[in-house]
Amino acid sequence: MNLSLMTAIKFRQGRRKSGMVSLISIISTLSIAIGIAALIIGLSAMNGFEYELKNRVLSVVPHGQIYSQYGNLDDWQHIQQELEEDKNIVSAAPFISFTGLIENGSKLGAVEVQGVDPQREKAISALPKYVLDDRWQYFKNDSQQIIIGSGLAKKLSVKQGAWITLLIPVSSDNNQLKPPKRVRLQVVGILDLSGSLSNNVALIPLADAQKLLNIGDSVTGIMVNVNQVYLAKSLLGRAILNLDENVTYTSWENSYGFMYRDIQMIRQIMYLAMIVVIGVACFNIVSTLVIAVKDKQRDIAILKTLGANNRQIKHIFIWYGVVSGLIGSLLGVVLGVLSAWQLSNIMKVIESLIGHKVLNGNVYFIDFLPSKIHATDVLIVFITAMLLSLIASYYPAKRACKIDPAKILNSF
Structure with missing residues (x-):
């Protein structure tokens, strides 16, 4: 396993010999990073709205009111x-x-x-x-x-x-x-x-x-x-x-329940979007690895003649894809967490540039864009990206095993 990982890293370091492989690899890594960052920012905004609903609205609005009929x-x-x-x-x-x-x-x-x-x-x-x-x-x-x-x-x-x-x-x-x-x-x-x-x-x-x-x-x-x-x-x-x-009652859900339901609905949509966006970004790895396999045919053939079996070749390219996904995921997590941490301040700058507030205080229960980072959300997004990277790496890695070393070496 260590040999496969080291070989995958060497392959990535030597990818610059092929400009196309290098370009597609960078694009796939950046796509994963941008997708993860966008999802962390979106989920943090939803967490912020829920936090403000509970700690601002529901801290001043009674949870319920009891009346005489x-x-x-x-x-x-x-x-x-x-x-x-x-x-x-x-x-x-x-x-x-x-x-x-x-x-x-x-x-x-x-x-x-x-x-x-x-x-x-x-x-x-x-x-x-x-x-x-x-x-x-x-x-x-x-x-x-x-x-x-x-x-x-x-x-x-x-x-x-x-x-x-x-x-x-x-x-x-x-x-x-x-x-x-x-x-x-x-x-x-x-x-x-x-x-x-x-x-x-x-x-x-x-x-x-x-x-x-x-x-x-x-x-x-x-x-x-x-x-x-x-x-x-x-x-x-x-x-x-x-x-x-003989009394009757109303709860906060009658007046503000729609806010909570909307937040939860958007959160579910964000999780669905997470799978789609990260999935599309991660499957760019497929095209990167397919081209990498084509580019590294001679190296694969040499490894096989030196005794590498199909399992080791498969692990090399799986690690190749996982490392690409890992770099993009870590970059996306850092970018997303930093952006979500300063989201309210970033929106203030944008509002000052465009000249009006994004959230109208006459319409919404707050007039600023809140943000609250949950480590669980960040971890879920990261793990999902890594799993999809692993799945996306499997087909090109399996294809690399089918290379015939005799045929490839004879063509050079």
């Missing part, structure tokens, strides 16, 4: 206590949700207002850390305060510390709309989630929201976080079956 939730303290006793429930907190308008001078913007407990929110959600300048610590009850999303703040030209008017719809007993309630609030902080999540959201303290809506101690529902986020729907379904009250 009719109106507001009155006996929410008892329900919250029952939920917290469930081993699959990590945390539960009341919230109030309503739609309103924010007015700043002549500018108006629709907003989804969330009433949350400022103290409890810090313990159950990562939302406070996305408030700029660490302003969450000044967010408190009975202070006429509001936190608005950065997208909404930009749209309405609102800065931190400014006063805005919140318009709350009011309905009469006969379901007719009355003039909206107008409330002056100070913007205590700006929420920046780097995407569409902060385009139309505003936060006010839970107690203030109850007063503004005149609902006493009632709440809209209870936010719930579970210990296995991707099983949130089934875990919440089991949890409400143990409750005494």
Whole structure:
């Protein structure tokens, strides 16, 4: 085996005598490298999107919400206590949700207002850390305060510390709309989630929201976080079956599940593309070895006359192809890992050159291209490339065994 490997390396080093063999060998090696690099970058981008979904979106969006089937939730303290006793429930907190308008001078913007407990929110959600300048610590009850999303703040030209008017719809007993309630609030902080999540959201303290809506101690529902986020729907379904009250629920999958499904679908497509792209690149090795066998006929004939058997000849050209695949794979892994590591910075440079963002923050949940390298993906791509290189080397190697040394040497 060592003799076959050494001979294969000598053959590769001496390939420059034939310009065609050298050119095709370089092209096949570069094709493998580019294919592997592209796949590592693509898979790292998908990993980045999944990471941002879990650690940015699902860290600030509740895994599930429990509502009363009719109106507001009155006996929410008892329900919250029952939920917290469930081993699959990590945390539960009341919230109030309503739609309103924010007015700043002549500018108006629709907003989804969330009433949350400022103290409890810090313990159950990562939302406070996305408030700029660490302003969450000044967010408190009975202070006429509001936190608005950065997208909404930009749209309405609102800065931190400014006063805005919140318009709350009011309905009469006969379901007719009355003039909206107008409330002056100070913007205590700006929420920046780097995407569409902060385009139309505003936060006010839970107690203030109850007063503004005149609902006493009632709440809209209870936010719930579970210990296995991707099983949130089934875990919440089991949890409400143990409750005494008649309630319903929604999970994050209703609002953001399509993102996770899209990421997984694209990941599967990437793995399929991996086999096709690397396969095409590796089978360039076939043409390289076929020409190499033709070019090295005299050397093969001499080896056979010196006592080399067909098995050794076959191993020489299998090693020839495997070494080509190994060089291309290692080059592709290095290029792919380095590019994926700096992918976000590379995209920033490209965006500055073309003058606009690749990911629109008004459409996507983030406005930058994330990347996260998983060693497992790199290893799978590398092993697949090496296996395909081995398979591609078999036919030319077998063909080299059929060379008749007497016929070849007599022709020279």
